[in-house]
Amino acid sequence: MVLLFFIAFTAGLGFLMGRFAESKGYGFWNWFFASSLLGIIWLVAVPNLAKDMNITAEEADRKKSSTNVAGVILSVLGQAIALMQLSSALKV
Numbered sequence: 001m002v003l004l005f006f007i008a009f010t011a012g013l014g015f016l017m018g019r020f021a022e023s024k025g026y027g028f029w030n031w032f033f034a035s036s037l038l039g040i041i042w043l044v045a046v047p048n049l050a051k052d053m054n055i056t057a058e059e060a061d062r063k064k065s066s067t068n069v070a071g072v073i074l075s076v077l078g079q080a081i082a083l084m085q086l087s088s089a090l091k092v
Contacts, residue, residue, distance in 0.1 A: 006086055010035050017043060021071065025049030026064060030071035036078030042070065 013035035021031035021043055031043060046067050049060050 002089065003086070006082075010082065023050065025060070026071065027068045030068040031075070033075035034071050034078055036074065036081065039071070039074045039078050042074055046070075 014032040017035055017039060018028040018032040022028045024043075024046065025048065026046070031039070034043070047063065049055075049064055052060070055063070
């Protein structure tokens with residue numbers, strides 16, 4: 001039951017984070033699995049590329065690429081931490 005709740009919560013939070021990232025001009029799937037507190041803070045802090053008209057297209061592509069890579073790194077870290085917490089909770 002705990003595992004099912006964990007999967008549903010992670011998928012729901014991932015969907016919300018992916019949609020929020022997409023609305024800011026970043027990749028949905030790059031941020032889908034970054035469902036952790038660190039991922040949420042990072043996503044809130046990054047600039048909104050969809051509304052920032054003061055940057056060139058080249059600069060926007062560079063920012064988008066680097067931020068999407070950060071999203072993938074945070075996804076891997078966040079899911080690893082979540083799995084360690086889940087395995088710890090299931091051992092008790």
